[in-house]
Amino acid sequence: MSAVIDTPGHGHADQDDHAYHPSGLMRWVTTTNHKDIGTMYLWFSFTMLLIGGVLALTIRSELFEPGMQIVNPEFFNQLTTMHGIIMVFGAIMPAFVGFANWQIPLMIGAPDMAFARMNNWSFWLLPVAASLLVISFFVPGGAPAAGWTLYAPLSTQMGPGMDLGIFALHIMGASSIMGSINIITTILNMRAPGMTLMKMPMFVWTWLITAYLLIAVMPVLAGAITMVLADRHFGTSFFNAAGGGDPVMFQHIFWFFGHPEVYIMILPAFGIISQVIPAFARKPLFGYASMVYATSSIAILSFIVWAHHMFTVVMPTAGLLFFMYATMLIAVPTGVKVFNWLATMWKGSMTFETPMLFAVGFLFVFTMGGFTGLMLAIMPVDVQLQDTYYVVAHFHYVLVAGSLFAIFAGTYFWIPKWTGRMYDETLGKWHFWLSLVFFNITFFPMHFLGLAGMPRRIPDYAAQFTGFNEIATIGAFGFGLSQLLFLYIVLKCGPLGKGEKAPARPWEGADTLEWTHLPSPAPYHSFHDQPEVK
Amino acid sequence: MVGLALALNAGLASAAYRLNFQPPVTRIASEIYDLHMLMMYVILVIFCVVFGVMFYSIYAHRKSVGHKAEQFHENTTVEIIWTVIPFVILIGMAWPATKTLIAFKDTSNPDLTIKATGYQWKWGYDYIKGEGEGIAFLSNLATPQDQIHNQKPKGENYLLEVDNPLVVPVDKKVRILTTANDVIHSFWVPAFGIKQDAIPGFVRDTWFKADKEGTYRGQCAELCGKDHGFMPIVVEVVSAEKYTQWVAEQKKKSAAAAEDPNKQWTMAELQTKGEKVYAANCAACHQPTGKGLPPAFPALDGSKVATGDKSVHIDTVLNGKPGTAMAAFGKQLSDADIAAVITYERNAWGNKTGDAVQPAEVKAARK
Numbered sequence: 029m030s031a032v033i034d035t036p037g038h039g040h041a042d043q044d045d046h047a048y049h050p051s052g053l054m055r056w057v058t059t060t061n062h063k064d065i066g067t068m069y070l071w072f073s074f075t076m077l078l079i080g081g082v083l084a085l086t087i088r089s090e091l092f093e094p095g096m097q098i099v100n101p102e103f104f105n106q107l108t109t110m111h112g113i114i115m116v117f118g119a120i121m122p123a124f125v126g127f128a129n130w131q132i133p134l135m136i137g138a139p140d141m142a143f144a145r146m147n148n149w150s151f152w153l154l155p156v157a158a159s160l161l162v163i164s165f166f167v168p169g170g171a172p173a174a175g176w177t178l179y180a181p182l183s184t185q186m187g188p189g190m191d192l193g194i195f196a197l198h199i200m201g202a203s204s205i206m207g208s209i210n211i212i213t214t215i216l217n218m219r220a221p222g223m224t225l226m227k228m229p230m231f232v233w234t235w236l237i238t239a240y241l242l243i244a245v246m247p248v249l250a251g252a253i254t255m256v257l258a259d260r261h262f263g264t265s266f267f268n269a270a271g272g273g274d275p276v277m278f279q280h281i282f283w284f285f286g287h288p289e290v291y292i293m294i295l296p297a298f299g300i301i302s303q304v305i306p307a308f309a310r311k312p313l314f315g316y317a318s319m320v321y322a323t324s325s326i327a328i329l330s331f332i333v334w335a336h337h338m339f340t341v342v343m344p345t346a347g348l349l350f351f352m353y354a355t356m357l358i359a360v361p362t363g364v365k366v367f368n369w370l371a372t373m374w375k376g377s378m379t380f381e382t383p384m385l386f387a388v389g390f391l392f393v394f395t396m397g398g399f400t401g402l403m404l405a406i407m408p409v410d411v412q413l414q415d416t417y418y419v420v421a422h423f424h425y426v427l428v429a430g431s432l433f434a435i436f437a438g439t440y441f442w443i444p445k446w447t448g449r450m451y452d453e454t455l456g457k458w459h460f461w462l463s464l465v466f467f468n469i470t471f472f473p474m475h476f477l478g479l480a481g482m483p484r485r486i487p488d489y490a491a492q493f494t495g496f497n498e499i500a501t502i503g504a505f506g507f508g509l510s511q512l513l514f515l516y517i518v519l520k521c522g523p524l525g526k527g528e529k530a531p532a533r534p535w536e537g538a539d540t541l542e543w544t545h546l547p548s549p550a551p552y553h554s555f556h557d558q559p560e561v562k
Numbered sequence: 563m564v565g566l567a568l569a570l571n572a573g574l575a576s577a578a579y580r581l582n583f584q585p586p587v588t589r590i591a592s593e594i595y596d597l598h599m600l601m602m603y604v605i606l607v608i609f610c611v612v613f614g615v616m617f618y619s620i621y622a623h624r625k626s627v628g629h630k631a632e633q634f635h636e637n638t639t640v641e642i643i644w645t646v647i648p649f650v651i652l653i654g655m656a657w658p659a660t661k662t663l664i665a666f667k668d669t670s671n672p673d674l675t676i677k678a679t680g681y682q683w684k685w686g687y688d689y690i691k692g693e694g695e696g697i698a699f700l701s702n703l704a705t706p707q708d709q710i711h712n713q714k715p716k717g718e719n720y721l722l723e724v725d726n727p728l729v730v731p732v733d734k735k736v737r738i739l740t741t742a743n744d745v746i747h748s749f750w751v752p753a754f755g756i757k758q759d760a761i762p763g764f765v766r767d768t769w770f771k772a773d774k775e776g777t778y779r780g781q782c783a784e785l786c787g788k789d790h791g792f793m794p795i796v797v798e799v800v801s802a803e804k805y806t807q808w809v810a811e812q813k814k815k816s817a818a819a820a821e822d823p824n825k826q827w828t829m830a831e832l833q834t835k836g837e838k839v840y841a842a843n844c845a846a847c848h849q850p851t852g853k854g855l856p857p858a859f860p861a862l863d864g865s866k867v868a869t870g871d872k873s874v875h876i877d878t879v880l881n882g883k884p885g886t887a888m889a890a891f892g893k894q895l896s897d898a899d900i901a902a903v904i905t906y907e908r909n910a911w912g913n914k915t916g917d918a919v920q921p922a923e924v925k926a927a928r929k
């Protein structure tokens with residue numbers, strides 16, 4: 029993934045501010061180049077995916093059989109908490125920012141991101157935050173163990189690991205906000221002449237909306253965890269009833285961030301899928317305008333459904349009804365997106381290279397996550413399912429088969445442009461099929477566990493749940509190991525520079541600027557002269 | 563795959579691979595069951611239509627079979643249709659859901675009211691109103707540690723068994739008030755279709771009316787710390803006569819247990835009782851060895867509190883330590899229990915203070 033070839037004679041050799049290139053490590057530390065920064069984001073996110081994956085496999089090993097075998101209950105809670113935090117804030121979100129860094133300038137014909145130095149800073153905050161998270165495992169009392177949702181007052185009970193976790197979240201939040209400011213400014217001000225908003229590629233649109241969501245809700249999360257910090261150390265009682273506070277208030281604030289957050293993790297995925305499917309169907313995206321409206325309405329609705337995470341907490345009947353109806357309503361624009369993708373495929377001329385396989389896999393499996401979402405929206409049914417493995421199945425269907433599959437689709441789609449090499453198609457297909465099959469072996473049985481009454485976040489369970497837990501554990505190891513194949517495929521065409529040379533436009537149906545106006549790999553500095561869009 | 567699930571569901575009833583909700587025993591639970599099935603059928607139809615179209619297209623509109631791409635990319639009519647149809651389906655789903663929701667929330671006119679209090683990590687039950695008023699007890703996990711640690715074969719109701727189950731009469735509306743002592747817990751009995759979070763400092767309610775006698779098992783459903791997985795809920799639903807009998811027994815027991823507050827206990831009596839109280843209430847954190855799990859759960863063996871001034875020790879057990887997992891046991895345990903457990907702690911392991919604490923001292927300290 030390290031495209032570092034500077035093409036001389038691109039008409040800017042005289043610009044000496046570009047001529048200075050530190051090499052080695054300092055190049056990466058000081059870089060302000062959107063491609064370098066994008067690459068670092070993607071590698072960072074993959075590293076976190078592996079760390080979070082190891083935590084997940086430890087959890088699954090403990091749950092292979094009833095009884096405590098490998099870890100003790102306290103450490104188990106640390107594992108589930110840190111798995112969630114690392115995957116959400118370390119793996120999925122940074123991966124999409126990596127895509128934004130690489131692709132937004134290339135797709136709108138801009139030379140770089142608007143605030144290049146801030147871009148460097150937003151990235152380098154992340155390894156700092158990640159280190160704090162890792163260090164928290166080694167302080168007395170261990171890492172945060174209150175769940176990724178950090179519900180008070182359990183989170184006020186923890187040891188100093190919680191403070192490190194809160195600090196890490198603050199830092200990652202700051203990084204996200206800076207990244208979003210950068211993305212919005214770039215998109216609104218640096219589009220090539222002629223590219224009106226309604227001509228932007230769908231991926232750029234989804235990121236524009238996502239960036240606004242981020243700016244709106246990251247400060248809300250920061251507020252919630254700051255209050256926890258204050259309750260822990262400064263004698264306040266925001267969430268302590270004995271001091272006049274209310275523990276439920278934490279949940280309202282958290283989910284006011286949390287529900288838009290789940291859309292932050294899926295809208296850029298929608299964007300990637302909306303680039304991949306037309307390219308391999310050789311047909312324009314169906315209903316571009318309605319896609320833009322559907323995405324915007326999902327974003328707006330996402331602010332008024334948060335309490336569907338709190339159906340069992342306490343609410344007046346009118347409140348329950350409101351949040352139930354609003355949540356059901358979100359299924360409409362989500363359905364519209366799925367129909368639009370199907371209509372794009374309809375009567376196309378499709379081929380199924382790896383990016384398309386992952387996109388179709390996304391459609392199929394993500395939609396199942398949408399169905400379970402609808403089930404959970406029905407408040408009385410949710411009463412039975414809340415805090416069970418059914419919810420665990422639901423959000424892994426939308427986040428792994430949704431967001432992560434889209435990340436894979438996007439990586440295979442754009443890696444020829446990033447590295448100048450084609451990935452190994454055979455291995456790519458293997459990666460897809462292994463991921464799809466093992467994903468379902470892991471997570472499909474969890475629906476049954478939840479229905480039958482297995483709570484989530486428990487280190488040990490009653491014997492009647494054994495069968496499906498065993499299947500899930502086996503699937504999880506298969507899924508985890510399959511990702512090493514992905515690592516090998518990327519290494520091969522990235523750093524190792526093996527594989528066929530990629531043409532400027534390897535995908536027949538791809539027609540955005542990076543394919544039509546740039547060679548592969550994209551030169552270190554591109555679009556110094558902006559193209560004209562008609 | 564959803565189809566497969568349904569097919570399996572019909573054919574396979576084995577408990578080891580249960581595929582659906584537990585058999586409902588209240589009206590609400592069976593309404594929830596039916597709602598879920600209704601939704602499953604609707605979803606199944608949508609699933610077949612949507613993916614039927616997708617797989618047909620994948621089959622027919624491939625380049626390899628020579629299909630040429632058409633270039634259409636808009637059709638307002640179609641787009642309106644596929645926005646309106648889901649909307650109508652949703653209204654169809656919302657209607658029965660709304661009815662069940664309103665019935666679910668109706669906690670009025672109960673025959674019996676019981677308060678369930680979540681503690682780290684056990685449940686406490688107080689019969690507040692109705693037959694049995696005044697009965698109160700704690701309900702702890704009954705599965706022995708050596709089963710959990712795989713040293714003994716696991717029993718039939720592994721992790722779903724308690725020492726004192728909640729007992730309620732059949733066919734009576736029971737209102738459950740939930741609250742908690744420390745962090746948020748959640749009172750969940752799947753067969754009744756109820757789950758209600760128990761929030762420290764607040765009282766919430768839910769209700770059920772079981773229409774079949776039997777033993778029903780549930781678990782705490784909100785992460786509440788270390789032993790979240792080890793605080794089950796067991797409800798025994800019995801006939802009206804049996805219930806009356808049970809109430810009488812409980813009353814007799816508590817009358818017998820009401821000790822003379824000024825009785826002087828011997829050291830041996832205190833220690834034997836204290837060991838039991840310790841195992842049920844303290845050992846989860848401070849460990850049977852008294853070594854604790856530092857730093858969250860400090861050792862008592864050799865600790866300053868357990869070997870120093872008695873009054874500090876009594877105060878800590880009665881009132882807890884705010885900001886830590888140490889609960890205020892004053893609300894849960896009797897004077898005799900607290901006196902006994904403190905005596906035990908001051909003389910167990912390496913602690914050899916020789917102090918005996920009398921219930922009267924605890925009573926005095928409560929003021």
Ligand code: HEM
Binds near residue numbers: 290405
């Ligand atoms: C049709 C669209 C969707 C609906 C109606 C929906 C509905 C719900 C509901 C009602 C819950 C709460 C379940 C409970 O805790 O009892 C939930 C949980 C969750 N959903 Fe969705 N959802 C949808 C799509 C998504 C998407 C697209 C994502 C993310 C990519 C997502 C991620 C999550 C996560 C992470 C949780 C669990 C959070 C936690 O408790 O840890 N959902 N969803």
Ligand SMILES: [Cu+2]
Binds near residue numbers: 286334337
């Ligand atoms: Cu949500």
